[in-house]
Each structure stands twice: as structure tokens, then as C-alpha cells.
Amino acid sequence: MTRMPFGVSRLDSLIGGGAPEGSVVLLVGEAGAGAREFLYTTAVMNALGRGDPDLFDLHYGDLHGDAALPDGVHYISFTMSPGDIEREIGFTIDEEVLDGARSELSVADLSTEYFQLSPVPREWYAEDPRGLSDLGEATERRDVIEAFADYLDRHADDSLVLVDSLGDLAANRAELPWEDVVTVVKGLRRAVRQWGGVVLLHVGRDVIERTSLGDLVASVDGTIQFEWETGGNERVRTMYVREFRGVLSQLEDEDIIRFETELHEAGFDVSNVRKIR
Numbered sequence: 001m002t003r004m005p006f007g008v009s010r011l012d013s014l015i016g017g018g019a020p021e022g023s024v025v026l027l028v029g030e031a032g033a034g035a036r037e038f039l040y041t042t043a044v045m046n047a048l049g050r051g052d053p054d055l056f057d058l059h060y061g062d063l064h065g066d067a068a069l070p071d072g073v074h075y076i077s078f079t080m081s082p083g084d085i086e087r088e089i090g091f092t093i094d095e096e097v098l099d100g101a102r103s104e105l106s107v108a109d110l111s112t113e114y115f116q117l118s119p120v121p122r123e124w125y126a127e128d129p130r131g132l133s134d135l136g137e138a139t140e141r142r143d144v145i146e147a148f149a150d151y152l153d154r155h156a157d158d159s160l161v162l163v164d165s166l167g168d169l170a171a172n173r174a175e176l177p178w179e180d181v182v183t184v185v186k187g188l189r190r191a192v193r194q195w196g197g198v199v200l201l202h203v204g205r206d207v208i209e210r211t212s213l214g215d216l217v218a219s220v221d222g223t224i225q226f227e228w229e230t231g232g233n234e235r236v237r238t239m240y241v242r243e244f245r246g247v248l249s250q251l252e253d254e255d256i257i258r259f260e261t262e263l264h265e266a267g268f269d270v271s272n273v274r275k276i277r
Contacts, residue, residue: 001246003067004160004198007045008038009060010270014254017067019198019222020246021158024189026216027202029226034237034261034268036164038226039202040089041267043162044101047073052100059097059266070197072159075107076151078114078144078168082107085164094265106155113147114168144169145176145184152188156195163199166216167207178212185219221245226261237261239270 005018012018019025029035048056049069063069077085085107090098111125142150152161169181185201192199201220205227208216217223222244229238239259241248260272 001066003065004070005042005046005049005060005063005067006038007042007060008268008270009064010273011259012067013064014256014273015065015247015250017063017065021196021198022193023221023245024185024192024199024201024219025222025224025244026220027200027224027226028205028213028242029202030205030228032237033226033228034239034263035202035204035224035226036088037092037263037268038224038239039162039164039200040092041269042160042200043073043075043105044089044093044098044267046070046160047101047104048097049104051102051104055097055100070158070160072155073101073105073162074151074155074159075105075162075164076110076148077107077164078110078148080164081109081111092263093267097266108151108155110144110147110151113142113144117143143176145180148184152191152195156192156197156199158195159197161197161199163201165207166201166203170203170208170212178215182215182219185216189220217243222247 002021003015003017003019004021005012027035027038029038045056045060046069048059075085080088086098115125116122155161166181166185169176170178188199201216203216205213205225223242224239224244225242226237226239229236237260239261240257241251255276256273257276258274259270260274262269262271
């Protein structure tokens with residue numbers, strides 16, 4: 001089975017190259033524990049593989065196992081502009097690496113559809129305050145899920161899609177009940193099988209309740225959790241695979257229970273592998 005790399009070379013080498021194509025993967029993290037940085041790294045490294053192969057080889061190396069780069073890399077945000085996203089990625093990843101990836105990284109800004117029925121003034125989120133260039137006339141307005149689905153239908157085939165963040169939808173329950181968010185994720189899981197790509201969904205652990213997280217975990221193919229671990233005077237970022245079709249079994253075969261992680265110029269990385277002793 002073909003896999004798409006997560007862009008973290010040491011992790012990819014342990015799981016046959018990356019995520020199996022046709023997968024929806026949930027990234028759940030405590031604040032600052034690395035989930036968002038993992039998302040940024042996956043986006044940039046996959047784009048870098050086509051945008052600057054030499055730089056990709058320097059920071060990642062050869063693809064592992066059955067891995068193949070996606071045809072496209074699409075980063076979707078419900079609340080942030082492309083400039084804001086690029087700025088945030090720049091806090092994690094060196095400018096030279098980001099420059100090499102820019103030409104192959106597409107950013108979709110769905111903030112107009114997200115905020116259009118909210119009390120937020122249109123001038124704060126729309127490039128055209130009159131509202132005609134991106135939404136059409138008021139009678140033709142789409143809701144955020146319609147805009148999300150339309151973008152995926154046009155771009156998701158054989159591509160890597162990164163969604164930042166489901167927490168934004170969870171915070172908007174007056175217009176989109178949580179049950180509908182879960183149903184959308186279940187439908188997305190079905191659609192990805194046809195598209196042949198991989199979708200990563202980011203959500204902050206503090207945004208959703210424990211029962212809501214269980215609903216999401218049951219609706220996706222894999223869940224990776226990012227947590228802070230305190231020992232003595234140190235706090236360490238850690239990551240573990242909670243569930244993942246076609247991935248968790250490979251880690252269990254190696255008796256791997258948790259990864260210690262770090263951030264460097266090329267983004268998120270694994271610094272230590274903890275095994276059962």
C-alpha cells in the first residue's frame with residue numbers, strides 16, 4: 001500500500017514510509033505540545049519534496065518504505081489568512097526551508113464563510129468589505145461546510161490535505177452542532193478512500209470534552225496525541241499513536257510506546273524512542 005510521508009523522517013522510517021493513502025488522521029494536542037508544529041512540518045516537508053528536492057534531501061533524506069510524495073499539498077484554515085498561516089509556520093520552520101516549499105503549498109482561507117453570520121465586522125476578515133468578490137451576492141452565500149466540501153472536491157485527489165483546526169468548528173456550535181461536525185468527519189473518511197489522499201485534522205485537546213474526543217477518534221483512521229510530560233525540573237514534549245490502522249501494529253511490533261520530540265530549523269522531529277523494557 002502506498003503511503004504519504006508525515007515529513008518526520010525517523011517516524012516515517014518506523015512505519016513503512018508514512019500514513020496509508022486513503023487515511024484521515026486526527027492530531028490531538030495539549031497547548032504547545034507539538035501537534036500544530038507537526039502539522040506545519042508535514043505540510044512544508046511534503047511541499048519541499050517537489051519544490052526543492054535538494055533541500056528536501058538535506059533535511060529529510062530518502063523516502064522510506066512504500067512512500068510517495070502527494071500530487072498536491074493543501075492547507076485549509078477556517079479563521080486565518082494565508083499571510084497569518086505563513087507567519088505562524090515561520091515561527092517553527094527556518095525561512096530557507098519555507099521558501100523552498102512555497103511554490104508547492106496551497107493555502108485555502110475559509111474565514112469569510114466561517115465569520116459571515118457572526119457578529120465579527122466584515123472589515124476584520126474579508127479582503128473585499130463589500131462582500132462581492134469572494135461570496136457573490138448575499139443570496140448566494142455558502143456556509144463553511146459547503147465551502148470546505150467544494151474545495152476538497154476540486155483539490156483532494158491524490159493530495160495531502162491539512163485542516164487547521166476542527167477546534168474552530170467545535171467553538172461554533174450555535175451554527176454547527178457537534179454531532180454535525182462528527183458526521184462531516186465520518187463522511188470525509190469515506191470520501192478520502194475515493195480520493196486516494198491523506199487528510200490530517202488538527203484539534204486542541206483543551207477545546208473539546210473527553211466524550212467529544214471519543215466521538216472523533218471513532219470517526220477517523222488514526223489518532224496521534226501530543227502531550228507535555230513533567231519529570232524533575234524538565235518538561236518534555238511527547239507523542240504517541242493512540243490508534244491507527246496499518247501503523248500502530250508496526251510500532252507495537254517494535255515495542256515502541258512513546259516518542260520524545262523536539263523542534264529544530266526544519267520543524268518537528270523525534271528525539272528519542274521509548275520502548276517497553
